Amino acid sequence: MVVNIERLFSTRAKILRASEIRELLKITQVPGMISFAGGLPNPDAFPVEVIHDCIEDIFKEDIKNALQYGTTEGLTQLRGVLAERMKKKHINCELHDILITSGAQQALFLVGLCFLDPGDTYLTNVPAYLGAVQAFGALEANCESIPMNDEGIDIDSLRRNLERLRRTGIYPKFLYTVPTFQNPSGETMSLSHRKELIEIASKYDFLIVEDDPYSDLIFEGKSLPAIKSFDTKGRVIYMSTFSKILAPGLRLGWIISPREILEKLILAKQATDLCTNVFSQYIAYKYVNGGYLDKQVEKISKMYKRKRDLMLKEIKNNFPKGVKWTIPKGGMFIWITLPQSINTSILFRKALNKKVAYVVGDAFFPEGGNYNSMRLNFSYSDDEVIKEGIRRLAEVIKEELKTTYKKEPFLAEGV
C-alpha cells in the first residue's frame, strides 16, 4: 500500500513549516553575498587557542569521563562554576538550581514542553526572538504579542491585554522576553519595568521566561540586574548560553529555575536527548574555571562595539531621510524602520539581487502586522564588508523610495 503520510503525521508535524532562520543560514553561503541576516558570532573572536589548551587538559585529566554518558542535569563542575558566575547578574543560585542544555534553543523547547499544551497561550513582547516563537509554535501554542517601547515592553498594553484575555477566560502560562540587548530590536528593558513585570506576573499568576544570551556583550552604560534577581516567589525561569561568549558549535546553554520546575525540565530533557554533549561541557568547565571568560567577554564586547559604531556610522552616512534605527548598547543587532511606503518583504528580493541580506522585520511578529522593518546583524561581518553591505542596502532602499514615494503608504503598523 502506498504510504499516506499526511494521515500519519502528528498535528504538530502538519503545522511545522520551513522558517526564516533556516533559509537565512543558507543565504550566508552564496558566494559574494553580504549577509546581515544570520545571528552568528564573529568567528575571529573564537578563543581558539584557549579551547585547544582546555582540550589538552581534558585529555590529560578527564578524557574517559568526557567521552562517556553524563547525567541529564549536566556536569556538576560546570553547574558549580556557573552558579558562582551568576552572581554577576545578581542571581543567587546553587548548582542544583541549574540544568545544562544543548544550547538555549533546547532550553526554550523544554520550557515549552513543560508548560504548553496545544491551544495554550503565552505572551511575548514583539518583535520577538524567532527561535522562541518557533519552539513554542511547534508545540501548538498561541502567542499574544505585547508591543515594545523604549523601556522594553509597553506595560500599559500588557495590563490591558491581560484584562482582555482574562475576560475571555484565557490565562497565559508565561511571558517570554529577552530583556537585555534584545534580538531582534537591540533594546533593553528598564530596571523599573523588570521589577514591575514580576508584580504583574504575580497578580495574573503566570511565569516569566527570561532569555539572556547577550547581557555580557555590553558596550556602554551599566549592566542591569536580571529579572530573575528580583524573583522571590519562584516565578522566573532564566536561561542563557555559551554560544555568544565561547562558541555556538559547542551547543551549550543553561536554565536556572525553581526546583519543582527544574525537576520537570530535567525529565523532559531526559526524554528529549538523554544528556548534553559531555566533551563540550568539560571544555566549557575548563574555560570558565580557568578564568578565561572575563577576558574573552571583554575582547568580544570591544570588537562588537567597534562593529556597531561602524555600522551605525555607515547607516547614518548612507541611508536616506526617513529611515530610523535603534542604537543598541550591547548585543549583536540593529533594528531598522523604513519609511511607510516600503515593504521590506518586497524589498528583500531586490536586496538579494544586489547581494546583501537582512531579516524581514515581519518575521519577528508572530501575529504579523509589521511590514517596513528589518533586522541587521553587526557582529559577524568584517569591517570592510559592513561598509560595502550598508552601501548596497542604502542603494536598494533609495531605489525603492524612488519607485514608491508617490504611492499611498501601506496600512499603518500594528505596533
Next chain:
Amino acid sequence: MVVNIERLFSTRAKILRASEIRELLKITQVPGMISFAGGLPNPDAFPVEVIHDCIEDIFKEDIKNALQYGTTEGLTQLRGVLAERMKKKHINCELHDILITSGAQQALFLVGLCFLDPGDTYLTNVPAYLGAVQAFGALEANCESIPMNDEGIDIDSLRRNLERLRRTGIYPKFLYTVPTFQNPSGETMSLSHRKELIEIASKYDFLIVEDDPYSDLIFEGKSLPAIKSFDTKGRVIYMSTFSKILAPGLRLGWIISPREILEKLILAKQATDLCTNVFSQYIAYKYVNGGYLDKQVEKISKMYKRKRDLMLKEIKNNFPKGVKWTIPKGGMFIWITLPQSINTSILFRKALNKKVAYVVGDAFFPEGGNYNSMRLNFSYSDDEVIKEGIRRLAEVIKEELKTTYKKEPFLAEGV
C-alpha cells in the same frame, strides 16, 4: 501570589515521572557497587588517541567552522561518509536522506514529535528499550506491546493485535523495534520476520521505526540486512548512533528516512535544538573518513565477546537451576529469567545491599506484566568485576529461592 505550579504545568509535564534509566546511572556511582544496570560502553575501548588526532586535524583545518553554528541537517561531509557506510547494512541512501541528531535518543523523540499526537498508539515488541518508551510516553502516546520470541517478534500476535485494534478503530502510527542484539533482551530478529514486518506495515498502513545501535557489535554468525534495506515503499525510519562505536559523550546519532518525513524531522529538530554539536560532528567525520571505524568496531566486538563469554560462563557456573538466559550474538545485554517464585523488583533492594545492581525486567514492559526477569550489561565492567558481580548476584538469587520456594508462584508472566 504564591505560584500554583500544578495549574501551569502542561499535561505532559504532569505525567513525566523519574525513570529507571536515570536512577540507574546514579547507582553506578556508589562506591563499591558493581553495576550491570547501565547501558554504558566500556571506557577502555574509547579510541582516545585517534580522537585526539582527529581533534588536532580539526584545529589545523576546520576549527572556525567547527565552533560556529551548523545547519540543522548536520555536517554535509559527515552525512556523506555515513551514506557510504550504510551500504554495509544494505541500505541504499544519499547524504540528503540523512539527518544528524544529538544522539539516537533525540532521533526517537523527533519521530515521536512528528507522528504522535496525545492519545495516539504505537506498537513495540517487548521487552522494549526504555528510552524509546520514555520519549513516546512523554508525548502522551499509548503503547501496544507485542511479545518477542526467538525470531524477535511474535508475528501471529502482531497480526491478532492489529486486527483487534482495527476493530476498535485504533490505527497505530508505527511499530518501534531494535531488530539486532536488542536492548534489553539481546535477541535478533530473523531475516524472514524482517521482510514480513514490511508486508504487515504495508497492509495495516503504519511505519516501522528501526533502531539499530548495536548491529556493528557482532560476535558470531552473519550480520543481517537492516529492515530498511527491504523498504521499497518508504515505510521505514532507520536510526543509529555513534555512542557504541565511538563515544556516547559526543552525543551523535542519525536518522535515515523517506524525504518527506525527513523534512518534518529536520523542522522538528530545528525547533528542538537548532543543530547538533558541530565540533563533535567534525570529530566523527574525521574518524569515519580516516578509516578508523572498522578497526575500532573489530576491537570493541572482540572485547565485548570476551566479556559476554565470561559472564555467560559465570552465570552457568554460579546461578541456581531454574534460571534461564539469552545468548546474545552481539550487543551489550543478557536477559535473565528467574524461577517464577522470584520477583526481581523485590530482589533488587537485596541485590543493592550486596552491592550488585541490574535493571528490573518489568521496567522494559510499558504495560507491565513481567516480574521475574532482569537485564544484565556485560560491556561496561572489568573482567574481575563481572566474576565478582555474578557471584554476588547468584548468592542473592539463591537466598531468595530459599525463602520463597515453598510459596505460591506469582501470577503468570504476561509474555
